Amino acid sequence: MQPAFHVEDLTVAYQQNAVLWDIDLDVPFGVLAGIIGPNGAGKTTLIKAALNLVKPLTGSVLFAGKPYRAMHKRIAYVPQKGSVDWDFPTTVQDVVMMGRYGHIGWVKRPNAEDWRRALEALEQVDMLPFRHRQIAELSGGQQQRVFLARALIQEADLYFMDEPFQGVDVKTEQALVELLKSLKASGKTVIVVHHDLNTVRKYFDWVTMLNKKVIAHGPVDTVFTDANIRRTYLSDSLLSVERD
């Protein structure tokens, strides 16, 4: 079977500096995968290249064997919380509805069915009572729940999330993880950029360790070892990749 997410020969460079270098990796269907690595390792760039938001120098990305263009309706994206203006004059339910915009199509307005789904997604993340709040009036955890609800109503098969636990309290983090696990249980594939090494084993069953190159990737049990962590996080590890 084709992997859910397949990257081959991917190199991304800004001017003369490589940000991602010769990335090859596969993520199988139905896993909850973590992408971990130090700051500046290219985690966000990897997701952005996958979603066609930055143009790679070489390489290709396939989703279930097909290119992004053919699959983009089956892919959901949760950006970093800091990437939007939380002061924007819009309500919680409005933001969640944005996830449906791709399905609704140009010019058309959300119909009753869209609203039903939006409210359902809000219910799933326990945010229904807050649906009329302006988004600035939420805590960090609540904002992240809204973003997750927005991804849920995209009804995708593959979810990309960029640091969903950043600035979130412990309780919300647990709730979010439970949700991600139930997504996985229903056959979805979830790929999460993550930075807390302590929780990797607890949350994920698949892990990609990245520091501009793929240092290691595979099932957490076999790949997430002390040796690999050291190679990922110590900058001179890049040199130690040298052979012989």
Added chain:
Amino acid sequence: MFGLSYTLTIVLLGTVFLGAISGSFGTFIVLRRQALVGDALAHATLPGIVVAFIITQTRSLEWLLMGAAVSALLAMLILNVLKHATNIKFDAGMALILAGFFGMGQMLLSYVQKTGAASQAGLSRFILGQAATMLRHDVVIISIVSTLVLLVMLAFWKELKLFTFDPVFFRTLGLSERFMERLLTLLTVTIVVIGIRTVGVILISALIIAPAVIARQLSNRFGLNIALAGFTGGMVAAVGTLLSATRNNLPTGPVIALLLGVLVLMAIAFAPRRGLLWQALRTRQHQRAIIVAKPLIHLYENRQSRDEDHLAYRQYLAKGDVKVEDGVFLITPQGQARVRALMGEKFS
């Protein structure tokens, strides 16, 4: 002097002083990302000029400039409240202050016109400036003020440098951020105020921003940047003034601004190291090289070759980047060095 008429010499002195000081001080403004604050403050001087005229009923430059300074400081005060005490988007607030104050200036100007003061004609010249009518008295004011600004800049050199680069660290050293902010505001207002008489409220921005941008393209060092910006500002002001003197009625401010604009574009495109042209060529070369060297990079990352790639290694075998041992392709130290060179220096 050098066969120039007395009037032209006066004008030349004035614009060169102004160009040099606004160019060098502009470096601080541009590095602090306050380029448009200068623009907003310049527009905000208009109501002050008119009010000063209404009160004093004279066109004496000192009073008008005093009025200009007061209203620019008032605008800055409102901007500070906006920034520190509300969630209003700062750029939007700045745009409104800029245009709102300017509108107020026009409103007051129409009041002056109505009262029939014949001398009001001199007021609207602040909008586009009028270097050609500069008097010796004006140049004396400009040069004294410029020298004062320069002395303050030199006196607070290291503080200004650190504050511009890293205001948070500046504060952790126990130095007063607020004092620096006020000092910089005061100097900005001073430069704007002495500039509007010559190049006007709209184009003074060019004299503040452009020399700094040009200098940045040519040098990576702070002190040299400021010196270069001052030099560029002064030189361009001189050339612009002389050019505009060759034809009757050619306004000095726009000529200077136009020259600066052309120089900025040239500096951004062609400057030796930071120029876009060279940069683009280098980037293209480098990216091509990565694409071409793909098989070698694979070998570097994966230790051994995949069988189907054998043909691709022929050229590297010839160069000595790749060797064959027991029927397996291996990368040589020379090949490794080649790949690492492609990775870019910031990589490891």
Added chain:
Amino acid sequence: MNVEILAVAIMTGLATSLLGVFLVLRRMAMMTDAISHTILLGIVLAFMWVGSLTSPVLLVGATLMGVMTAYGVEVLYKSHRIKEDAAIGVVFTFLFSLSVLIITLQFRNVHLDIDMVLLGKIEFTIFERWRFLGFDFGPRAFFVMGFAWLISLVFIAVFFKELKITSFDPALASVLGISPVLFHYALMTLVSLTAVAAFNAVGAILVIALMIGPPITALLVTRTLVKTLVVAQLIALFNAFTGYLLGSLLDLTISGTMATVTLLTFLVVMVCAPEKGLLGQTFRRQRQRQMLAIATLIRHIANHENTPEAADELDIENTASHLQWSRTFYRKRLEKAMAQHYLTVENKQLTLTEIGRHYIRQFDDDARLAERRDNT
């Protein structure tokens, strides 16, 4: 009172402020500054070509120049050689000075003088009439502005959700197949068109006040995009009406007075807005400080009750000094806390009630929430 001038003023205010909402939300207010200056060059070049000031070619040429300005600024700052604000400053002074030079060199005696285009005169717009089939419909400026307003209105109505998502979260928009670049340039085109249309009436600089003022004022009091748009239109209407009234009563230039009123309206709302205003915030901060003090008092009791030193720590006379509060401050907080039934006094000892215990639990939860929000 001249109804025609008022109508032109109102229509100008409505058309400009509609697009302004999106400019503010996309942090492009200063780009407007650049565009409004550089369309002058477009007008000048188009005028050189067709030789008339009323030809529609001027509108097209100037609009193109506005879009090119936006593009030029983007190219410059995307080169990473120059920050966005400096790029704006360089581009607009360059193109603006070019147009001033062309005007002074070529058209010294023509009906295109700089004061006119820079400052605009709403009072003069009524002399240019729109005649059709021999019938005089009214000032041409009114219909030009009305046209600009209508196009913007239709554009916003039709592409409302696309505009919203590309303004709020461009990355998500592009993942969903809605191109942020397309909407950026569509918006820039409309902004340029509107700025050109408003040129004769209010000039290059005041149009910025009319575009930006009503939206940032509306954003202080609204929480959804539709409301922001509606309130911004109402504020623009108010500003135009008040500006016209004051201007004509006091015999001042109407465009300048409109811009002044726009600024003053904003400043008044900024001070007085119920939640986001300065007064509201000061008031809230003060209340928070008082609530914090009461919470401190309650926590002090909770920490020391049933401990050996309780008799001293919770003595009604001594507590002020233990908390290092002044006596008046202490008395006021104590009275407030007792009025709310958070605590009672038994034998000169402070004692917590159930309400007080519940209050402090709630307070701690809220504080934790607020802290989380601050950290993010």
